[in-house]
Amino acid sequence: xxxxxxxxxxxxxxEGAIASLNCTYSDRGSQSFFWYRxxxxxxxxxxxxxxxxxxxxxxxxxxxxxxxxxxxxxxxRDSQPxxxxxxxxxxxxxxxxxxxxxxxxxxxxx
Amino acid sequence: xxxxxxxxxxxxxxxxNKKSLKCEQHLGHNAMYWYKQSAKKPLELMFVxxxxxxxxxxxxxxxxxxxxxxxxxxxxxxxTLQPEDSALYLCASSPTDVGYQETQYFGPGTRLLVL
Numbered sequence: 001x002x003x004x005x006x007x008x009x010x011x012x013x014x015e016g017a018i019a020s021l022n023c024t025y026s027d028r029g030s031q032s033f034f035w036y037r038x039x040x041x042x043x044x045x046x047x048x049x050x051x052x053x054x055x056x057x058x059x060x061x062x063x064x065x066x067x068x069x070x071x072x073x074x075x076x077r078d079s080q081p082x083x084x085x086x087x088x089x090x091x092x093x094x095x096x097x098x099x100x101x102x103x104x105x106x107x108x109x110x
Numbered sequence: 111x112x113x114x115x116x117x118x119x120x121x122x123x124x125x126x127n128k129k130s131l132k133c134e135q136h137l138g139h140n141a142m143y144w145y146k147q148s149a150k151k152p153l154e155l156m157f158v159x160x161x162x163x164x165x166x167x168x169x170x171x172x173x174x175x176x177x178x179x180x181x182x183x184x185x186x187x188x189x190t191l192q193p194e195d196s197a198l199y200l201c202a203s204s205p206t207d208v209g210y211q212e213t214q215y216f217g218p219g220t221r222l223l224v225l
Contacts, residue, residue: 004152
């Protein structure tokens, strides 16, 4: 059974702080890793994807991947109240659909 | 319209009703998916279609019946559902079903309540 684990939270950070969201996965064959953001009552929307070990930055978002540790994280710098949402980690190997974690709820207070 | 659309957005049905959910993608993708999202659970993959052929069926009860008449349209036919089937049903699409670097784009979902 392929699993993707996330701390459900809520993770509470003050406005302007760095939010750190973590995800571990069980299948060593996983090749690509995605972070989706889901606002309450809405569908998931893609924030970032990463395929190679290391860091990938896009604006205020940085994804970090460590395949040896089977660990992927998302850092959100200068957190804003509009970042308050549930963040879903998803992994994929070739030939399969995405496997999702339960998501971490982030709350950014102003 | 652009992206992935789903209708209806909300649906209330009794356990003896028959209804259908519709999904349409305007992205030129060849793969389409149905997911179920229940409270406190991960997104559960239900069905995968590639070029109108079902390529994955994750032990979904037969009261859910998918149909993919072409690569742009996907249906989920519902009959004799149970209250525990109440959930958000999400449709997604991607360029293919095998490209590991491809992401999936989601529709807005259908919120289903079974009474």
